[in-house]
Amino acid sequence: MLSKPVTTLLERLKYRETANVSSxxxxxxxxxxxxxxxxxxxxxxxxxxxxxxERHIRRSAIERILxxxxxxxxxxxxLGMLLIQELIAGGYLANNAIAERNATTIxxxxxxxxxxxxxWPESFxxxxxxxxxxxxxMGSEIESFFFPNKEDDLVAQAFYETIKDHIKIDVFVxxxxxxxxxxxxxxxxxxxxxxxxLFYVLWLVKNPDWPILDNDExxxxxALESQSVFDEINHHIxxxxxxxxxxxxxxxxxxxxxxxxxxxxxxxxxxxxxSDKHMLDRFVSDFLxxxxxKFYKKARGSxxxxxxYIFCTKILIAIALEVPYELYVLKQIGYLPIGINITVHxxxxxxTTFSVKPLGEANTQDILNGIHxxxxxxxxxxxxxxxxxxxxxxxxxxxxYGIMFVxxxxxxxxxxxxxxxxxxxxxxxLCFLALISYFSLRIRHSANKWKVRRDNDKMVALxxxxxTLPIIRAGKWLSRKFSSINIFVFILDFIIETPFKLLxxxxxxxxxxxxxxxxxxx
Numbered sequence: 001m002l003s004k005p006v007t008t009l010l011e012r013l014k015y016r017e018t019a020n021v022s023s024x025x026x027x028x029x030x031x032x033x034x035x036x037x038x039x040x041x042x043x044x045x046x047x048x049x050x051x052x053x054e055r056h057i058r059r060s061a062i063e064r065i066l067x068x069x070x071x072x073x074x075x076x077x078x079l080g081m082l083l084i085q086e087l088i089a090g091g092y093l094a095n096n097a098i099a100e101r102n103a104t105t106i107x108x109x110x111x112x113x114x115x116x117x118x119x120w121p122e123s124f125x126x127x128x129x130x131x132x133x134x135x136x137x138m139g140s141e142i143e144s145f146f147f148p149n150k151e152d153d154l155v156a157q158a159f160y161e162t163i164k165d166h167i168k169i170d171v172f173v174x175x176x177x178x179x180x181x182x183x184x185x186x187x188x189x190x191x192x193x194x195x196x197x198l199f200y201v202l203w204l205v206k207n208p209d210w211p212i213l214d215n216d217e218x219x220x221x222x223a224l225e226s227q228s229v230f231d232e233i234n235h236h237i238x239x240x241x242x243x244x245x246x247x248x249x250x251x252x253x254x255x256x257x258x259x260x261x262x263x264x265x266x267x268x269x270x271x272x273x274x275s276d277k278h279m280l281d282r283f284v285s286d287f288l289x290x291x292x293x294k295f296y297k298k299a300r301g302s303x304x305x306x307x308x309y310i311f312c313t314k315i316l317i318a319i320a321l322e323v324p325y326e327l328y329v330l331k332q333i334g335y336l337p338i339g340i341n342i343t344v345h346x347x348x349x350x351x352t353t354f355s356v357k358p359l360g361e362a363n364t365q366d367i368l369n370g371i372h373x374x375x376x377x378x379x380x381x382x383x384x385x386x387x388x389x390x391x392x393x394x395x396x397x398x399x400x401y402g403i404m405f406v407x408x409x410x411x412x413x414x415x416x417x418x419x420x421x422x423x424x425x426x427x428x429x430l431c432f433l434a435l436i437s438y439f440s441l442r443i444r445h446s447a448n449k450w451k452v453r454r455d456n457d458k459m460v461a462l463x464x465x466x467x468t469l470p471i472i473r474a475g476k477w478l479s480r481k482f483s484s485i486n487i488f489v490f491i492l493d494f495i496i497e498t499p500f501k502l503l504x505x506x507x508x509x510x511x512x513x514x515x516x517x518x519x520x521x522x
Contacts, residue, residue, distance in 0.1 A: 039089025119223030299447030438475030
């Protein structure tokens with residue numbers, strides 16, 4: 001017999017909403033082939049130089065178009081149609097498949113958020129973060145309209161209901177706080193959700209009727225509470241507690257990811273498959289056999305993108321900073337440090353990511369055992385979270401970590417000095433070493449998405465992780481702090497994109513004009 005959370009999931013699945021973006025009677029949005037190909041090519045180039053996770057690229061594109069249209073171009077009319085046309089041109093939506101009536105729906109969504117902003121107090125509306133959050137929420141809602149993920153939310157809820165009562169903490173934690181942090185950890189571990197995606201999830205938790213809200217008074221009421229709600233959501237997303245939960249949820253997230261794939265494959269027939277162990281085992285084995293290689297190849301693709309991104313960035317920085325410093329300050333060029341700085345990091349990233357191997361039968365059996373345990377027996381091992389150490393012990397650990405940090409980077413700096421690196425070359429080497437260490441960790445994690453973790457780490461692996469931890473943590477910090485500083489993206493977004501997209505729009509309109517004239521000639 002299936003566990004209660006999974007049974008509830010299957011019941012809710014019967015009442016899920018489905019998006020009907022087009023029907024046989026609808027007029028469809030069409031752009032000419034030249035515009036479509038040129039737009040798709042541009043998005044591929046931008047995707048190549050903007051190192052974002054693939055799952056977030058689509059929402060990021062929607063947000064980028066909205067910012068340009070609303071903030072920079074000041075567009076007021078036909079925003080829905082313009083947005084859809086650009087998404088089709090960028091390859092995010094299928095050409096000649098989206099009904100024109102959907103442009104009106106998008107207009108309503110945009111108008112709802114504009115109305116929300118208008119009802120904010122001036123002191124809040126003037127804050128940059130308020131506009132940033134508004135565009136993020138708008139982008140998430142528009143993405144969920146075109147690409148509804150109701151099944152994902154239902155699976156996440158079932159995961160949350162399964163695991164929430166098995167978390168054991170040494171100290172008292174308020175239930176509301178723990179429940180919210182558990183929900184965040186479920187989304188992070190299941191879908192690797194970013195902060196923007198989580199913000200929309202929590203926004204809907206606070207305002208469940210928001211997607212269908214069209215009452216002006218209700219929007220005003222929501223607007224008056226927005227600042228406190230935004231602050232509360234930010235507090236939860238930025239709190240480190242959910243990150244402590246994620247590693248402990250890891251194996252369970254794999255099991256529920258398989259449930260999600262069963263639902264995607266069988267829809268309303270999922271209960272028949274999940275209830276039959278033999279059918280479930282056959283599906284899981286076949287699915288994993290296909291996806292081990294799929295995710296392995298996908299990780300290779302991410303590695304290639306990261307290598308190109310790092311290589312191009314290194315060349316640009318070498319030209320902009322390293323070479324001028326050596327020419328005008330040191331009065332000589334160190335070809336060896338420059339060569340090492342340009343080539344070593346991409347090669348290191350290639351080595352660390354390409355060394356990942358596909359998973360095998362032993363891992364598949366571990367997943368099958370785990371799924372049986374969770375779905376049928378309802379066996380969940382207690383997830384113990386230790387209380388934070390005392391201030392003295394925390395300070396001691398911090399000092400030890402600081403010493404380890406200094407030792408690791410001190411060894412690297414000493415070695416670089418022996419190779420005649422100057423201060424600028426050393427700083428660039430260390431920054432990119434930290435970044436590629438973090439990138440490679442993320443890519444290896446993606447390749448091993450379906451790998452079940454065991455509590456039998458080898459001493460060699462632990463020693464290696466101890467040495468690389470300061471470098472990876474530094475890379476994570478750099479990635480988060482400077483993710484918005486990307487010279488290639490800046491050039492594309494603020495110098496190239498606006499005139500290029502205007503040219504594409506003009507091209508599409510001109511082709512339509514020619515077609516009309518051609519039809520009039522007959």
